[in-house]
Amino acid sequence: MTDSENEKFEYDKEKVDEFALALMHLSTFEGELGLKAWKNLDLGILTRLHEKGLISNPITSSKSVAISKEASEQAEQLFRKHFVIQKEEEKKLMPPD
Numbered sequence: 001m002t003d004s005e006n007e008k009f010e011y012d013k014e015k016v017d018e019f020a021l022a023l024m025h026l027s028t029f030e031g032e033l034g035l036k037a038w039k040n041l042d043l044g045i046l047t048r049l050h051e052k053g054l055i056s057n058p059i060t061s062s063k064s065v066a067i068s069k070e071a072s073e074q075a076e077q078l079f080r081k082h083f084v085i086q087k088e089e090e091k092k093l094m095p096p097d
Contacts, residue, residue, distance in 0.1 A: 022078035036064040
């Protein structure tokens, strides 16, 4: 079944992928062979992240995927952008979006 056959409504997949990558920051860990992240997201989303070169192929029996250092850094930046609550004095120092 394709993504479009399973969807009940249209949505912004790029935005969903961005938020998903941001949330992967919470589940990234150092494995024996480098950085890994738990596969706790929808397979369609993980497949799109793989197609973008951010993670290894999610269609395996493993419970985690490899994530590049660059993708891990991007995940942290996106997590900070979308989810970190800044103190009032920090907001004054930050340039506007």
